[in-house]
Amino acid sequence: MESPKILQEEIKALEQMLNEKKKEFAESGTEFKPESAAKEVVKEYASAAAPAPASVQAPAGDADALKKIADSFQNEPHAKQIDELMNIAGKHGISNAVEVAKHLKNPHLLDDFHDRLVFELLSNKQ
Numbered sequence: 001m002e003s004p005k006i007l008q009e010e011i012k013a014l015e016q017m018l019n020e021k022k023k024e025f026a027e028s029g030t031e032f033k034p035e036s037a038a039k040e041v042v043k044e045y046a047s048a049a050a051p052a053p054a055s056v057q058a059p060a061g062d063a064d065a066l067k068k069i070a071d072s073f074q075n076e077p078h079a080k081q082i083d084e085l086m087n088i089a090g091k092h093g094i095s096n097a098v099e100v101a102k103h104l105k106n107p108h109l110l111d112d113f114h115d116r117l118v119f120e121l122l123s124n125k126q
Contacts, residue, residue, distance in 0.1 A: 004087075004090030006091060006092070007086070007090040007120070008124075010045075010093060014038075014121050015121065015124065017041045017044070017045065018037060018041050018121065021041055025037070035118065038121050038122055042121065046117075066100050066103055069088065069103075070100045070104050074104055081104070082109070082112055085097045086113075088100055094117065
């Protein structure tokens with residue numbers, strides 16, 4: 001799957017964070033485990049509510065718009081919801097996709113979305 005440009009920009013930011021994390025591990029002499037480090041980086045990035053790149057046209061901060069987006073696919077199968085969140089990340093940025101996921105009130109879905117971002121991040125590094 002070719003990731004949209006916005007998501008690619010954010011994946012590059014995540015790659016930088018992952019590289020910094022790798023340096024921290026090297027300096028401390030701790031074994032670097034790419035998947036564990038990537039999960040940590042994605043969760044830090046998502047929880048920091050990092051603003052999406054300036055080029056993003058997003059409903060950021062508009063809770064009603066985010067809720068309407070979430071409601072539009074709330075009853076879809078889990079895999080479809082993850083795909084929708086990835087589409088939102090591509091169009092509106094990861095932080096907005098995370099907010100939509102939170103509106104769905106399903107911690108498992110948010111966790112799986114993070115895992116998908118980790119997959120994209122690690123796939124991009126190879």
